[in-house]
Amino acid sequence: MISYFIEDVSFKFKGKLSCSSWIKEIINNLDFNKSGLKTGDINIIFCSDDYLLKLNNQYLKHNHYTDVITFDSSDNKRINGDIFISVDSVKNNSNEFKCEFIDELHRVIIHGVLHLLGFNDSNEEQRVQMRDREDVALKMRRS
Template sequence: MSASPVKFHFLQTVNLRNRQALKAFIPSIFKREKVPLTSLTYIFCSDDYLLDINRQYLNHDYYTDIITFDLSEGEGGTVGEIYISIDRVRDNARQFNTSLSEELHRVIFHGALHLCGYKDKTAQEEKLMRTKEAEYLAKWNKKKV
């Protein structure tokens, strides 16, 4: 069995179960979307950490749950870094009346979908993004039963 191209780094603690299965599942998103994947690193962090990144690299002065960087060069497979604020995900889970686990997985898949070319700036793009998130959440939830 080859090593997964997906890595997780925790700057903030979160209970992320089934990590190995998740590392195997995420590349299947890229495969289904016909986007080659070379490496993908998820960094789980705090609101303040992600706010600093948002200010420094995107000139945005607000909290967000996720920032996705496509670091790919040339014609090779996708190389990406995805930063996720555990604080924001926790707040969003409460706000949307869902579990932390469900919201965390939604955001994890959201970042992967951005790297597959999906956007969420317009209402139409956001609707498609939400549909894709729901599709992969359903597949993940079915897989882990």
């Protein structure tokens, strides 16, 4: 089950049903999910920059703003986890990259999902692969 929550920010996310269907499609696609795990409980939490900064400090010991943090709690059968997304950072990103807010929001959501599927972005090669996977996933959203 994919659930959506709001923490410390005024935000209304429309299109939960279509977004959840798209996420499940990505998870069920073996090009993304080599292990074949099924969708479990995924919580997507929209929050402020400051809220996410506190999580970044507390759990990752990073003292900088970010747009998304993923906490993976998957088991050997299901993909489970919490994806925290800073609405503030997504707005800033969409302005910086000159794209629609919803497109950037979907990119950040799927970035978190890709982390749950085992993709990393610790080095340049992984970041390129992650960006490629995001682009493929975003194209699937439109079909």
